[in-house]
Amino acid sequence: MLETVRGPRQLIVGEGVAQNIPRVVAESGSRVLIVTDRVLLGQPAVAEIVAAVRGRVEVFSDATPDVPLTDVDLAVAAAAAVDADVILAVGGGTVIDLAKIVGVIRRHGGSPRDYYGESRVPGPTIPLIAVPTTSGTGSELTPVSVLTDPDRELKVGVSSVHIVPDFAIVDPELTYTCPAGVTAHSGIDAFCHAVESYTARPRPHGPRDPVEQVFLGRNPITDHYALRAAERIARSLRRAVLDGGDKDARADMSYGSMLAGIAFSHAGNAAPHALQYPIGAATHTPHGLGVGLLLPYALDAARHAIGDRLATLAGVCGLDVAGASEAEAADAFLTWLDRLLADIGIPATLADIGVARADLPRFAEMAGGVTRLIQNHPGPTDTAGLTAVLEAAWTGERTRPVLTLDSGPS
Ligand SMILES: NC(=O)c1ccc[n+]([C@@H]2O[C@H](COP(=O)([O-])OP(=O)(O)OC[C@H]3O[C@@H](n4cnc5c(N)ncnc54)[C@H](O)[C@@H]3O)[C@@H](O)[C@H]2O)c1
Ligand SMILES: [Fe+2]
Numbered sequence: 001m002l003e004t005v006r007g008p009r010q011l012i013v014g015e016g017v018a019q020n021i022p023r024v025v026a027e028s029g030s031r032v033l034i035v036t037d038r039v040l041l042g043q044p045a046v047a048e049i050v051a052a053v054r055g056r057v058e059v060f061s062d063a064t065p066d067v068p069l070t071d072v073d074l075a076v077a078a079a080a081a082v083d084a085d086v087i088l089a090v091g092g093g094t095v096i097d098l099a100k101i102v103g104v105i106r107r108h109g110g111s112p113r114d115y116y117g118e119s120r121v122p123g124p125t126i127p128l129i130a131v132p133t134t135s136g137t138g139s140e141l142t143p144v145s146v147l148t149d150p151d152r153e154l155k156v157g158v159s160s161v162h163i164v165p166d167f168a169i170v171d172p173e174l175t176y177t178c179p180a181g182v183t184a185h186s187g188i189d190a191f192c193h194a195v196e197s198y199t200a201r202p203r204p205h206g207p208r209d210p211v212e213q214v215f216l217g218r219n220p221i222t223d224h225y226a227l228r229a230a231e232r233i234a235r236s237l238r239r240a241v242l243d244g245g246d247k248d249a250r251a252d253m254s255y256g257s258m259l260a261g262i263a264f265s266h267a268g269n270a271a272p273h274a275l276q277y278p279i280g281a282a283t284h285t286p287h288g289l290g291v292g293l294l295l296p297y298a299l300d301a302a303r304h305a306i307g308d309r310l311a312t313l314a315g316v317c318g319l320d321v322a323g324a325s326e327a328e329a330a331d332a333f334l335t336w337l338d339r340l341l342a343d344i345g346i347p348a349t350l351a352d353i354g355v356a357r358a359d360l361p362r363f364a365e366m367a368g369g370v371t372r373l374i375q376n377h378p379g380p381t382d383t384a385g386l387t388a389v390l391e392a393a394w395t396g397e398r399t400r401p402v403l404t405l406d407s408g409p410s
Contacts, residue, residue, distance in 0.1 A: 002205065002206075002207065002210070003219055003220070003221050004210040004216060004266060005221060005266070006143065006161055006164055006265065006266070007141050007164060007168075007262065007265070008130075008140070008141050008164060008165050008166055008167055008168045009166050009167060010024075010166075010167050010168075011141060011167075011168045011170070011258070012167075012168070012169050012170065013170040013171075013254065013255060013258060014170075014171070014172075014251075015171065015172055015173050015247075015251065016171065016173065017169055017170070017171045018045070018049060018131065018169060018171040018173065018174060020169060021049055021052065021053070021088065021129065021131060021169055022052045022053055022054060024129055024167050024169065025053050025054075025055075025086060025088050025129055026054050026055065028086040028127040028129065028166065028167070029055070029084070029085035029086025029126070029127060030055040030056065030085065030086075031055060031056045031082050031083050031084050031085045031086070032053055032055050032056065032057045032058070032082065032084060032086050032087070032088055033058050033060060033075070033078055033079040033082060033084035033086075033087045033088070033099075033102065034050055034053060034057060034058070034059045034060065034061075034087075034088045034089075034090065035060050035063060035075060035087060035088070035089045035090070035091070035095050035096075035098055035099040035102065036050070036059070036060070036061050036063065036089070036090045036091050036095055037061060037062070037063040037064070037091055037094070037095055038061055038062070040061075040090060040091050040095075040133055041059070041061045043177055045173065045174055045177070046090055046133070046174070049090055049131070050090070053088060056082050056083075057082065058078050058079070058081050058082035058084065059078075060074065060075045060078040060079075062074060062075075063075070063091060063094055063095045063098050064094070065094050065286075066094060066146075066147075066148045066155065066287075067094055067097050067098050067101070067145070067146065067147045067148055068147075068148045068150070069112060069147060069148070069149055069150065071098055072098065072101055072102065072105070072112055072147070075098055075099075075102045076102055076105050076106065079102055079106050080106075084106060084126065085126055085127075086126060086127045086128075086129070087099045087102060087103050087106075087126060087127070087128045087129070088128075088129045088131070089128065089129070089130050089131065089165075090131045090133065090174075091131075091132075091133050091134075092132065092133055092134035092136070092137065092182070092186065093132075093134065093136065093137030093139045093146070093186070093287070095133075096130045096132065096137070096139040096140055096165070097137075097139055097144075097145040097146050097147065098145075099128055099130070100125075100128060100139075100145040100158070100163040100165070101115070101145045101147060101158060101163075103125035103126050103127075103128050103163070104121050104125050104145075104158070104160075104162075104163060106125065106126050107123075107124070107125045107126050108121065108122055108123070108125070112147055112149070112156075112158065113149070115158045115160070116156045116157070116158060117157075117158075117159070118159045118160070118213065118214050118215075118372060119159070119160055119161075119212060119213065119214060120158070120160065121158065121160035121162040121163060122162075123162060124162050125162060125163060127166045127167075128163075128165040128166055128167075129165065129166065129167040129169065130165035130167070130168050130169070131168075131169045131170075131171070131174065132168075132170055132174070132175075132254075132257075133174045133175060133177075133178070134175060134178055134182060134183075134186040134257075135172070135175050135178075135183075135186060135187060135190060135240075135250070135253035135254045135256070135257040136175075136186050136187075136189070136190055136253070136254070136257035136258075136261075137186065137189060137190070137257070137261070137287075138190065138193060138257055138258060138260055138261015138262070138264065138265070139261070140165055140168035140169075140170060140258070140261070141164060141165060141168045141258065141261050141262060141265065142164065142261050142264070142265045143159055143160055143161050143162075143163055143164050143214050143265055144157055144158070144159050144163070144214075144265075145157070145158045145159075145163055146287075153278070153281060153366065154277040154278060154281055154366060154370070155277055155280070155281070157372070159214040159215070159372065160214065161214060164265070168258070170254050170255075170258050171254075172247070172250045172251045172253070172254035172255075173250075175250050175253065175254060176244060176245065176247075176250060177244075178244060179244070180241050180242075180244065180345075181345070183237075183240050183241050183244060183253075184237075184241045184288070184289075184344040184345055184346065185286040185287070185288030185289050185292070186257070186288050187233065187237040187240060187241065187253055187257070187288070187344070188237065188288050188289075188291070188292035188295075188340075188341070188344065188346060189287060189288035189291055189292070190229065190233055190253070190256060190257035190260045190261075191229075191230065191233045191234070191237065191256075191260070191292070191295075192269070192272050192273070192288075192291040192292060192295050193226075193229070193257075193260035193261065193263060193264040193269060194225075194226045194227075194229035194230040194233065194256070194259070194260040194263060194264075195226070195230060195295060195299070195313065196264065196267075196268075196269045196270040196271075196272060196273065196295075196376065197218055197222050197223075197225075197226040197260070197263035197264045197266075197267035197268070197269070198218065198222075198223055198226035198227060198230065198263070198267075198309055198312075198313065199218075199270070199299065199302065199306045199309050199310070199378055200217055200218040200222075200267045200268060200269075200270055200376035200377075200378065201217065201218075201270075201305075201375070201376050201377065201378045202217055202218055202219075203216065203217030203375070203376075205217065214268075214372075215266070215267065215268030215372055215376070216266055216267070216268070217267060217268065217376065218267040218376075219266070219267070221266070222262075222263045222264075222266050222267040223263075225259045225260070225262045225263040226259075226260065226263035226264075226267070227312070227313075227316050228256075228259050229256045229257070229258075229259035229260035229263060230256075230260075230313060230316050230317060231256075231316045231317065231318075232252040232253070232255055232256030232259070233252070233253065233256040233257070233260070234316070234317035234318060234340075235252060235317075235318055236248070236249040236250075236252035236253055236256070237249075237253065237340065237344060238340060238343050238344060240252075240253050241343075241344045241345070267376070268372060268373065268375075268376045269373050269376065270298065270373055270374070270376035270377045270378070271294070271298040271301075271367070271373070271374060271376075271377035271379070271381075271386065271389065272290075272291040272292075272294040272295045272298050273291055273370075273373045274367040274368075274370040274373035274374045274377070275290075275294050275298070275363065275364075275367045275386065275389065275390065276290035276291045276294060277366065277367060277370060278359075278362075278363040278366045278367060279294070279350065279353075279355060279363060282355060282359065282363070283353045283354055283355060285353050289346055289347070289353075290353075292341055292344075292346040293341070293346055293347055293348070293349075293350070293353070293393065294389070294393055295337065295341075296334055296337050296338060296341070296398070297389050297390075297392045297393040297398075298377065298379065298389055299334060299337075300334065300389075300392065300398060300399045301379040301380070301385065301388060301389045301392070302377065302378040302379030303330065303399060304379075305378040305379065306378050307326050307327060307330045308326055310329070310330035310333045310334065311324075311326045311327075311329035311330050311333070313333045314329040314330065314332045314333035314336070315329070317333065317336060319332050319333065319336055334398070334399075338398070348396055349393060349394055349395065349396040350390065350393045350394040351394050351395070351396075355394060357391075357394055360387055360390040360391060360394060361383065361387045363390060364383050364384075364386035364387040364389075364390055365383045365386075367386055368381065368382070368383055368386055374386075
């Protein structure tokens with residue numbers, strides 16, 4: 001047996017826990033860089049958090065989606081201006097990912113490019129307190145920061161156990177202001193994290209791997225977190241999108257996205273995430289929209305290997321599959337997923353978001369190069385296999401009856 005669990009030193013979840021932020025920050029340092037964005041800073045709840053932080057404070061509120069390297073330079077300069085010894089990030093995945101790389105550069109110098117890939121951060125960074133306002137990427141507890149480099153066609157990842165935030169303070173009340181689109185995209189991203197972790201190809205690893213590698217493949221612990229995450233998100237994502245004021249649904253989404261983050265922090269994500277890189281770059285569509293759109297097609301392509309897992313997901317997601325065969329339960333899950341995606345406004349095909357069919361083989365080849373993700377895909381991972389996933393996602397072809405708007409379980 002060989003298991004690994006990593007995470008923040010303290011992970012606090014629940015309504016109202018944001019009030020602990022000033023104390024946690026003060027105990028971690030006295031010269032504070034706060035990272036957030038303009039939209040959030042304009043909201044009373046976030047403005048209140050910023051105003052309550054004690055010590056010397058510099059606020060960087062110019063974070064823009066997907067962490068362009070220019071933002072990193074500006075935020076590093078803001079950190080230097082206050083000689084920051086602690087960072088507080090209040091925002092979505094963009095803001096937290098930006099704060100992570102700023103913490104690395106503040107402690108170890110250099111530029112983001114020095115740290116692309118896995119395990120290239122040489123040691124701990126300055127303390128980071130992460131407060132998510134979306135549900136979500138799970139970035140408040142993951143070992144990943146995803147950046148956009150203008151010299152690269154695809155987004156790049158910095159993955160290291162040293163960038164797991166020191167404190168994660170997850171307060172569902174901070175997500176109440178998320179508009180429906182952000183709720184849908186970030187919420188389905190979290191569902192993908194759960195399902196991609198749960199269906200990841202198992203990978204044998206040795207006793208040195210937990211220190212030398214960041215992602216280790218699925219194991220019984222990641223399975224546990226992934227299933228609990230899927231359960232919460234399945235029962236509440238649709239409700240959170242349709243009624244942003246549904247507090248129970250918001251709480252489930254905060255909790256579920258956090259659990260999904262724990263799962264994929266160790267297991268790793270898979271083909272939908274790898275394939276979204278070129279699709280997102282070409283279409284400028286949000287990360288969550290892309291991974292959500294691709295998920296059913298990637299699962300379809302691996303059905304032979306993961307039928308039992310899809311059947312388990314059917315039960316966990318609340319479908320009545322008592323007495324159903326494994327294949328029937330797997331079908332029920334995939335059909336339910338189609339319906340969920342349609343209900344929360346995720347386009348059904350790559351053609352719908354303007355992808356040119358001629359580009360698919362090139363995109364497949366690019367995604368195939370994202371080894372850390374693609375090695376987890378339980379289906380074929382050669383260019384032909386990945387092109388087949390994209391072709392199906394372009395045409396909308398499924399291995400089961402295609403959903404029409406008035407059919408299928410809700
Ligand atoms: N580090 C990781 O582990 C990880 C995992 C998955 C995705 N990501 C990355 O995270 C990014 C996506 O993050 P995201 O989905 O959280 O979205 P985001 O952080 O990009 O935010 C999207 C939009 O929502 C707004 N917003 C955020 N919270 C809000 C709130 N409470 N009220 C109103 N508006 C709000 C933001 O201002 C922004 O305009 C991508 O760059 C993706 O690659 C990182
Ligand atoms: Fe994601």
